[in-house]
Amino acid sequence: MPVGGLVPQVTDDAAQLVVRNARIHTGDARRPQAEALAVRDGVITVVGDDRDVAPHIGAATRVVDALGRRMVPGLNDAHLHVIRGGLNYVLELRWDGVPTLREGLAMLREQAARTPKGQWVRVVGGWSAEQFAERRLPTVAELNAAAPDTPVFVLHLYQSAVLNRAAIKAVGYGRDTPEPKGGQIVRGRDGEPTGMLLAAPSALVLYSTLAKAPTLQGEDRKTSTRHFLRELNRFGLTSAIDAAGGFQNFPDNYGTVVELAKAGQLSLRIAYHLFPQTPGQEIDDLARWIDMARPEDGDEWLRLNGAGENLTWAAADFENFSQPRPELTSDYEVDFEKAVRLLMENGWGFRLHATYDETIRRDLAVFEKLASEGLFPAGNRWLFDHAETVSPDSLDRIAALGGAVSVQNRLSFQGEAFARRYGAGVAAGSPPVRAMLDRGLTVAAGTDATRVSTYNPWVALHWLVSGRTVGDLVLRPPANRVDRHTALALFTRAGAALTGEEQVKGTLRPGSYADLAVLSDDYFTVPEPEIPHIESVLTVTGGRVVYAAAEYQGLDEELPPVSPDWSPVAHFGGYQAAARTGRPGVRQAESLGEAVAESEQHTRWRVRRGLAPQDTAPAFDPCFVL
Numbered sequence: 001m002p003v004g005g006l007v008p009q010v011t012d013d014a015a016q017l018v019v020r021n022a023r024i025h026t027g028d029a030r031r032p033q034a035e036a037l038a039v040r041d042g043v044i045t046v047v048g049d050d051r052d053v054a055p056h057i058g059a060a061t062r063v064v065d066a067l068g069r070r071m072v073p074g075l076n077d078a079h080l081h082v083i084r085g086g087l088n089y090v091l092e093l094r095w096d097g098v099p100t101l102r103e104g105l106a107m108l109r110e111q112a113a114r115t116p117k118g119q120w121v122r123v124v125g126g127w128s129a130e131q132f133a134e135r136r137l138p139t140v141a142e143l144n145a146a147a148p149d150t151p152v153f154v155l156h157l158y159q160s161a162v163l164n165r166a167a168i169k170a171v172g173y174g175r176d177t178p179e180p181k182g183g184q185i186v187r188g189r190d191g192e193p194t195g196m197l198l199a200a201p202s203a204l205v206l207y208s209t210l211a212k213a214p215t216l217q218g219e220d221r222k223t224s225t226r227h228f229l230r231e232l233n234r235f236g237l238t239s240a241i242d243a244a245g246g247f248q249n250f251p252d253n254y255g256t257v258v259e260l261a262k263a264g265q266l267s268l269r270i271a272y273h274l275f276p277q278t279p280g281q282e283i284d285d286l287a288r289w290i291d292m293a294r295p296e297d298g299d300e301w302l303r304l305n306g307a308g309e310n311l312t313w314a315a316a317d318f319e320n321f322s323q324p325r326p327e328l329t330s331d332y333e334v335d336f337e338k339a340v341r342l343l344m345e346n347g348w349g350f351r352l353h354a355t356y357d358e359t360i361r362r363d364l365a366v367f368e369k370l371a372s373e374g375l376f377p378a379g380n381r382w383l384f385d386h387a388e389t390v391s392p393d394s395l396d397r398i399a400a401l402g403g404a405v406s407v408q409n410r411l412s413f414q415g416e417a418f419a420r421r422y423g424a425g426v427a428a429g430s431p432p433v434r435a436m437l438d439r440g441l442t443v444a445a446g447t448d449a450t451r452v453s454t455y456n457p458w459v460a461l462h463w464l465v466s467g468r469t470v471g472d473l474v475l476r477p478p479a480n481r482v483d484r485h486t487a488l489a490l491f492t493r494a495g496a497a498l499t500g501e502e503q504v505k506g507t508l509r510p511g512s513y514a515d516l517a518v519l520s521d522d523y524f525t526v527p528e529p530e531i532p533h534i535e536s537v538l539t540v541t542g543g544r545v546v547y548a549a550a551e552y553q554g555l556d557e558e559l560p561p562v563s564p565d566w567s568p569v570a571h572f573g574g575y576q577a578a579a580r581t582g583r584p585g586v587r588q589a590e591s592l593g594e595a596v597a598e599s600e601q602h603t604r605w606r607v608r609r610g611l612a613p614q615d616t617a618p619a620f621d622p623c624f625v626l
Helices: 050-056 082-090 101-114 140-146 167-173 202-212 219-233 252-262 282-292 333-345 357-372 392-402 409-430 434-438 457-466 484-490 493-498 528-533 568-572 586-610
Strands: 017-022 023-025 035-041 043-048 061-066 070-073 075-080 121-124 152-154 158-161 183-187 193-199 237-242 269-274 304-309 352-356 380-384 404-409 445-447 515-520 538-539 546-549
Touching: 017 050, 017 528, 017 538, 023 183, 035 050, 043 050, 050 140, 075 082, 075 404, 075 445, 075 493, 082 219, 082 237, 082 252, 082 269, 082 568, 101 121, 101 140, 101 152, 101 568, 140 158, 140 193, 140 304, 152 167, 152 202, 158 167, 158 202, 167 193, 183 202, 193 202, 219 237, 219 252, 219 538, 219 546, 237 493, 252 269, 252 457, 269 282, 282 333, 304 333, 304 352, 333 357, 352 357, 357 392, 392 434, 404 434, 409 457, 434 445, 445 457, 445 484, 457 484, 457 528, 484 493
Parallel strands: 017 061, 023 070, 075 237, 121 152, 237 269, 269 304, 352 380, 380 404, 404 445
Antiparallel strands: 017 035, 035 043, 070 515, 152 158, 158 193, 183 193, 515 538, 538 546
């Protein structure tokens, strides 16, 4: 782009990319603001203004005018199931951001009509009934009406799944199917499954049922993953820490990202963890992996970061807040200690899933025992994930042992259920983000997408700043919220610290990776309710333009078409951004009113049939709780 005053020079160190006329938030205390930066060989070389970058503009330099927009360091999701999500992305119908159940069912009906025989329609994560105007789940009858012949699986948080008649038949559930451990197949009077599955409290029945659906193979896996990474780039993400998870086997399910990394086709930097999959075999799996690889093996695009988020299955609690806190076995520490000892002796760090303080206290006792022997943390990075109900005493113990914490906005999707079970007082401090930061702990933020929360990081940033759920319920008071600058640091610098890359990632300064996002709206000044609607118009990872929209459309790398061509993503895309213009406010209000009226009719129908009490519980409002 020819720009007045910036004349190409004959220079040996010309930049490949210059972005100018931006309001740059660098994240670097030494120079917090700038207007331009230059990039060479994937690294930032200059941060300043036009005069600073002008000498580095050569004949082949791409100069991009940011048009006065806000630029921030590329976002880093510190807990994202990106590898598993990529393998399935193009098969999933996303209800992320959809405002009404009526609209979601219309999407489902349309997708069922184009889905070929033998394939499923699946809605897997990124939404909550509380985001809908109707404030409810779809019914089995509604799924049967929308898709009488095509299997439909709709997952709702860690709590339940709704299947239509065709899906029940496809998975083979019947009168004689035994009840799964920790779950329930809801049955009618005749003993046949109704189509509702409940986590009670384990979500294993939900995930094992989903695992029966057809999967992608070969090149389609690569194409799906590349489109998922592009979707993450759409929101300014340039890095993620993959937290592994159930049904993600190593090395098999990691092969796709490895192949993409070898081909230079990753558009997101991934640091991954390894999660033992088979109960009773965890120590053997960890020992085998220790012989195969070491943390930080790889490069700046794909690297091993350690074990977790489970080390042993018996030590894992569940996060289904519609059910009571699970009681873990009284002796899980025996194998858990063996796993931690093995990792520490071999230089492996780890991350650990722990929702409740009761679990965290027991885990800390194991760590303190090993610390008394000089084996913990032995210079290794370690952290707790989630920690919704962690206590002040446990935070002090985490700090004393050199640990960190990764928090996710799971309560922006499950906050209403959490508050109903534990009360407004506990919800106000869950998780205690402010108390974590006050102790000097490294606190990184993520989404825990894709099976519960959405992968849109701006929804999580809004939760950190506002304390509100997607249903607009205020859970956390101002004393347990953070300002916008702090929230952004949790999504940039803090994530880099968890992978030992804080010197080259998370800030925009000379010597750092050229990972940045030019935003559609100024995060620091946009009204608080608009934060979830922010997207990137230009995302750069390692100096490569990996996403481009608005005036920059076409500057990013071309991707192969979505495959298969009947994919929900091919037609609807991913995250359903709310309409910002073009829909009159009156019509929008009418649509929401229609949806609410339909919900009220549904409630009356349930009351008449004895499926709901006559007097419903009052709305939860912490302002009226003494």
